[in-house]
Amino acid sequence: MEEFPEELRTPPVTLLSMVGCPEHHNLISTHFLSEHPPINTLALPDLSKIYLFSRKKKDSDSTAMFPPPGILKRDWLIKHRTKVPAVLAALFPAHHVFGDPAQWLQVCTDLDSIKTVIRARNIKLAVLILQLNGQDEINEDRMIALRKRAEVDSKFVVLLNPNDTLELKESLRRLANTFSELASTYYRDQGRAIKLRIEKKSVNSVELVVRYCFKVAVYAEFRSDWAEALKFYEEAYHTLREIAGVSTKLSAVQRLVEIKTIAEQLHFKISTLLLLSGKVIEAVTWFRQHKNAYRKLVGAPEVIFLHWEWMSRQFLVFAELLETSLKSTQSFSPVHLGSSAKLLSVWECYPAYYYQLAAHNLSEKRSALELTVSMSETYDAVDSNAQSVVPSVYVGQFARLIEQGDNVDMLPISDEEYTRYAVSEGRRFQDSFEIIALLRKAYESYSSLKILRMSSLCGFQMAKEYFSEGDISNAKQNFDSITSLYRKEGWVTLLWDALGYLRECSRKTGSIKDFVEYSLEMAALPVSSGTGVQRDTGPAGPASLLQKEIIQKEVFTLVSEASGFISDEHPSNLKITGDKPLHLEVDLVSPLRLVLLASVAFHEQTIKPGASTLITVSLLSHLPLTVEIDQLEIQFNQSDCNFLIANAQKPQSLEVSAVQQRRIETAPSLLLASNKWLRLTYAIQSDKSGKLECLSVIAKIGSHFTICCRAESPASLDSLPLWTSENCIETVPIKDPILALSGQKSSQVEEADPQVDLHLDASGPALVGEIFLVPVTVISKGHDIYSGEMKINLVDVKGGGLFSPKESEPFSMAHHVQLIGISGPEGENESQLDSDYIKQVQQSFGLISVPFLKNGDRWSCKLEIQWHRPKPIMLYVSLSYNPYADESTAQKVHVHKQLEIEGHTAIVLNHHFLVPFRRNPLLLSWNKQSSDSDPSESLPLNEKNVLIVGAKNYDGVENTCSIQHGNEELPELNLLVPGEECKKVFCVTPNMNISRINLGTVCLRWRRDMGVQEQSVSSATLPWVVTKEKLPDRNVEVPPLIVSLECPPYAILGDPFTFYVKILNQTRFLQEVKYSLADSQSFVLSGSHNDTIYVLPKSEHILSYKLVPLSSGMQQMPRFSMTSVRYSALLQPPNSSSSVFVFPSKPHFKTDGSTNNRVDSIAS
Amino acid sequence: MIVCVAVVGHQNNPLYIQSFTEADDALKLHHIVHCSLDVVDERVNNPKKSGPMLNETFLGLLYPTDNYKVYGYLTNTKVKFILVTTDLDVRDADVRNFFRKFHTAYVDAVSNPFHVPGKKITSRIFAERVSTIVKSFGLNSAG
Incomplete structure (x- = not known):
């Protein structure tokens, strides 16, 4: 756009001129410039300068000439923008106007002279009266006179007070409005x-029609009437097309140049106006018409380059306009586009498209210019005449400037002169730089829009331009950036071309590595002769098999004859020496995978250490000619396994490698034919356990050239990117179909078999609460044990976990089964152990180090495990050790053992309460509840209660437990066999009148009975286990009535005895009691069967009966029952308390029986 | 006159590309075909822009250059056909007709049991058919 003059590029601005009162001009002009729309001011200090506006005389008869010498005058527009004002504002101070007559006369004179000047140009006049001090009074008569004299409307005589700061801004704004109105009228x-x-x-x-249309449009633009401006610009443009069609002038070349220049300017204006109003589609359509209309107007053959230059400029200018417009609007609406884009392509709205075409046209121009120059030798001579050719008065015309003394004259020039001038001008420019700049713009623009292929094309053209310019580094960079896309999408012909350039670039820069890489890649490309690209080639040459072979030969000559011999074709900077050996890396994404692909497969997934397995190395190359490899090196992650494969036909390679302490295999030949796998199978063994992986295969060709190829597994072998779509036979790296599908480049070396026994000897189920010992024994059977380490794990068999954080137990109890500790073998205590000894015990995990053991030694320890819940667990013990003293190299060997251990509850505690024999307190709470409810909920106050606690060995069948009560009074040991229950009796007498008492806890200390043979051991080592059970709380009640039955301990058949029923009233009230005594078949009874009696407070009423037993044995005595009327409570002693044993005759007791004792103790 | 036809695969890789020109611009035609894939991508990825084109195999004019017109066609299996012609006023119907014939030829070629999908089309019969179709292109529009 910079080619156009400033006045064409920006919309025209109204011009205003001021005369008189120069001290105020600055204020007004500054304000007017900031108005919207702005107004330019042309300030004339005094009236004497007003002649500038007077019209020159010769203008009047210019129309007479036919045809006019030119279409548009070059300076017309700038004249109207900077020299010819639309409005002339005459400034007068107020005291001149309204002051004394002399000054008024002067004002009138000035006005007259102004009027005469401006009338010729129809410039509008406005009068501005400056009220410099507030005292100036306005004289209406003078005002009218002034208006008449100036011949202006009343609103164009304006008063302004520059000192009135408050009103100034507002008045200036009004003033500007007035003036712009006047200007637009003009x-x-x-x-x-x-x-x-x-x-x-x-x-x-x-021509004049074009000129007039142009002028009308410009005047419309001055008024901001864009629609009219557009209309007349288009009118001018179309009229111009007519001229272009019927050009009759003799100087056709210059005529065409003039027309095109004006068309260009008109087009520029039209495009700008269209884009400013947001009509992108219209602008694009217009541009296309413009382009198509003038594309054929090539002109004379020697100036074709001017046409291309002009075309290129059209594209460039439109691209710039479009870019600015898109940037400013930011509202590129594709939907809107789609609606009317039936003919349009989206591309025509991208500036990049036009930049690209501008570059294309410019390169056409360059070649046309070169052709013109080469055809005519005369242009070579420096044409001195061309120096004096300058642009003439008319747009698009050129003339010769002739200086004759002070006079400067312009003479029209002939077409031949003009052509010479144009050629010399054209040769001054470096078109390449311009082309590169345009392409770069297009490239960046496309890239930002993610239009990759177009941007690649631009990059490619740019790189080619750089290449021909000799800017190798830029060329290489650009070629490199585009090749990846071509590789990815498999456009071999395009890639071939780009690589050909890159190869030449690296040849020129002497970069041997790049040269070899590019050459090898090219040689390995799947180029078939059918692509049709045969002649149109860059430095790559035609894409054909023959060319591939030539390239490969060249490279291999270079690398294999590196020892000094350099053929004449190669520049000296391309050579490989011993100092700088050439090493190529081929990884999984490298394009050189086509050149060499290494697939490695172990024949077995796992190997024993020291055992040998087979490994197959398969190599594939797509190079067109067979490659002979001198030596192959296979590298593993265990560097001890690395080995070399030497080519038997190249003995010198053996000599080189013999120096190294490596395993060397010899292959009869290492010939790598095109697209055929070279398969080599060798044995391999490793002593180290772990992963054995093949890392890379290094092929050595010649003495200084190596290709390092990353090893790939046949199972995960990616197909070669460019060859996938080729119609060649798919081959597999290994013949064995299973290995071809599943072969891996790595194998697992197992660890050595352990020669150590690990024993876990647990004796049956464990009991909850006790510390259960699990002896662990390590016996070495062939291996020494160095730095042994034993890990212990407890795992729930059912998988529920041994930890239950939900339960509200103390933390230590949260583990159902817990590893308490590990005790070492006897006679070994902590102080003797060295610092390496590790012992770490957690809840379900333990770690202990095992001391050094010689072959045949044994070592043992005991695991202490405590169960908190009856739960089966799985105990895992694993031992890891080094069989050799040298820790750094040897691999650890692992032994694992596991054992399931059941956990059982050892002792179940139970208890119940009894009241004393034949003494029945009336507890009111018993009666309130239903008769079946547990009578032991409450205890009578001050009465002796009996508590019986039982402990039952619940634990299976096999073990007996010895139990010791936690009662000091009972120190004797009891031995409980399984299923047996041990009972103890306690007396509980509540003597505090509190409603609820805490009865305390039963503590049972017990331990496992290990049997006779281990008695001594177990008693010494086994600790007592304490099982605790809390007794439930009880209510305490004061019984109001107590019924005691008294009778002899036994009776004799037919012998009468007395049976007392004592009713004790413990209250302070008189108690009415109804009682009854039921008959019994076994007894004859004397006394009242039922009655109502009154028992006095705090006293005892005794009922006595005589009974005669009628039958022997355990007999039920007559049953007594009573009802307390006050409490309406029934009391009936239990059957057991009212039975007695009847002997048939009087017994004779010789010794004290245990039964007697027992009865006594209970009775007491 | 048709100067180039191409079949482009899923990875935008060329499966078949043949130019029918005596001039040395085969490489340039390859570039044009390659660049036109940008437009195909855009049409396929932004179906809104080309609203009525949805579900139609014929993609229309892809890419305007000074001397060529590039047309595209997308099969149901997302294989692209590209046509480059030097005729500057071409009727859409002719191009559609061409693509329909071309598609038939393509289907026949890939239906060959010895053809592996995704591989380049090297069938000589296909090439002959294509060149016949290309030759008949101009005649049809005349007649």
Whole structure:
């Protein structure tokens, strides 16, 4: 866009001129410039300068010439923008106007002279009266006189007080409005006058129509009437097309140049206006018409380059306009586009598209210019005449400047002269730089829009341009950036071309590595002769098999004859020496995978250490010619396994490698034919356990050239990117179909078999609460044990976990089964152990180090495990050790053992309460509840209660437990066999009148009975286990009545005895009691069967009966029952308390029986 | 006159590309075909822009250059056909007709049991058929 003059590029701005009172000009002009729209001001200090506006005389008869010498005058527009104002503002101080008559006369004179000047140009006049001090009074008569004298409307005589700071801004704004109104009147009048000329058809020259249309459009632009401006610009443009069609002038070359220049300017204006109003589609369509209309107007053959240059400029300018427009609007609406884009492509709205075409046209121009120059030798001579050719008065015309003394004259030039001038001008420019700049713009623009292929094409063209310019580094960079896309999408012909350039670049820079890489990649490309690209080639040459072979030969000559011999074709900077050996890396994404692909497969997934297995190395190359490899090196992650494969036909390679302490295999030949796998199978063994992986295969060709190829597994072998779509036979790296599908480049070396026994000896189920010992024994059977380490793990068999954080137990109890500790073998205590000894015990995990053991030694320890819940667990013990003293190299050997251990509850505690024999307190709470409810909920106060605690060995069948009560009074040991229950009796007498008492806890200390043979051991080592059970709380009640039954301990058949029923009233009230005594078949009874009696407070009533037993044995005595009327409570002693044993005859007791004792103790 | 036809696969890789020109611009035609894939991508990825084109195999004019017109066609299996012609006023119907014939030829070629999908089309019969179709292109529009 910079080619266009400033006045064309920016919209025209109204011009205003001021005269008089120069001290205020600055204030007004600054304000007007900031107005919207702005107004430019042309300040004339005094009246004497006003002649500048007077019209020159010769203008008047220019129309007479036919045809006019040019279409547009070069300076017309700038004249109207900077020299000819629309409005002239005459400034007068107020005291001159309204002051004394002398000054008024002067004002009138000035006005007259102004009027005469401006009338010729129809410039509008406005009068500005400056009220410099507030005292100036306004004289209405003078005002009218002034208006008359100036011949202006009243609103164009404006008063302004520059000192009134408050009002100044507002008045200036009003002033600007007034002036712009006046100015637009001026421009409208001017435009209308010219329009009239067109409409009258009085104009007899088409050139003038174009000129007038242009002027009308410019005047419309002055008024910001964009629609009219557009209309007349288009009119001018179309009229110009007519001229272009019927050009009759002799100097056709210059004529065409002029027309094109004006068309270009008109087009520029039209495009700008269209884009400013947001009509992108219209602008694009317009541009396409413009381009198509002028594309054929090539002109004379020797100046074709001017046409291309012009075309290129059209594209460039439109691209710039479009870019600016898109940037400023930011509202590129594709939907809107789609609706009317039936003919349009989206591409035509991208500036990048135009940049690209501009570059294309410019390169056409360059070649046309070169052709012109080469055809005519005369252009070579420096044409001194061309120096004096300058642009003439008319747009698009050139003339010769002739200086004759002070006079400067312009003479028209002939076409031949012009052509010479144009050629010499054209040769001054470096088109390549311009082309590169345009392509770069297109490239960046496309890239930002993610239009990759177009941007690649631009990059490619740019790189080619750089290449031909000799800017190798830039060329290489650009080629490199585009090749990846071509590789990815498999466009072999394009890739071939780009690589050909890259190869030449690296040849020129002497980069041997790049040269070899590019050459090898090219040679390995799947180029078939059918691609059709045969002649149109860059430095790559035709894409054919033959060319591939040539390239490969060249490279291999270079690398294999590196020892000094350099053929003449190669520049000296391309050579490989011993100092700088060439090493190529081929990884999984490298394009050189085509050149060499290494697939490695172990024949077995796992190997024993020291055992040998087979490994197959398969190599594939797509190079067209067979490659002979001198030596192959296979590298593993265990560097001890690395080995070399030497080519038997190349003995010198053996000598080189013999120096190294490596395993060397010899292959009869290492010939790598095109697209055929070279398969080599060798044995391999490793002593180290762990993963054995093949890392890379290094092929050595010649003495200084190596290709390091990353090893790939056949199972995960990716197909070669560019060859996948080729119609060649798919081959597999290994013949064995299973290995071809599943072969891996790595294998697992197992660890050595352990020669150590690990024993876990647990004796049956464990009991909850006790510390259960699990002896662990390590016996070495062939291996020494160095730095042994034993790990212990407890795992729930059912998988529920041994830890239950939910339960509200103390933390230590949260583990159902817990590893308490590990005790070492006897006679070994902690102080003797060295610092390496590790012992770490957690809840379910333990770690202990095992001391050094010689072959045949044994070592043992005991695991102490405590169960908190009856739960089966799985105990895992694993031992890891080094069989050799050298820790750094040897691998650890592992032994694992596991054991399931059941956990059982050892002792179940139970208890119950009894009241004393034949003494029945009336507890009111018993009666309140239903008769079946547990009578032991409450205990009578001050009465002796009996508590019986039982402990039952619940634990299976096999073990007996010895139990010791935690009662000091009972120190004796009891031995409980399984299923047996041990009972103890306690007396509980509540003597505090509190409602609820805590009865305390039963503590049972017990331990496992290990049997006779281990008695001594177990008693010494086994600790007592304490099982605790809390007794439930009880209520305490005061019984109001107590019924005691008294009778002898036994009776004799037929012998009468007395049976007392004592009713004790413990209250302070008189108690009415109804009682009854039921008959019994076994006894004859004397006494009242039922009655109501009154028992006095705090006293005892005794009922006595005589009974005669009628039958022997355990007999039920008559049953007594009573009802307390006050409490309406029934008391009936239990059957057991009212039975007695009847002997048939009087017994004779010789010794004290245990039964007697027992009865006594209970009775007491 | 048709100067180039191409079949482009799923990875935008060329499966078949043949130019029918005596001039040395085969490489340039390859570039044009390659670049036109950008437009195909855009049409396929932004179906809104080309609203009515949805579900139609014929993609229309892809890419305007000074001397060529590039048309595209997308099969149901997402294989692209590209046509480059030097005729500047071409009727859409002719191009559609061409693509329909071309598609038939393509289907016949890939239906060959010895053809592996995704591989380049090297069938000589296909090439002959294509060149016949290309030759008949101009004649049809005339007649």
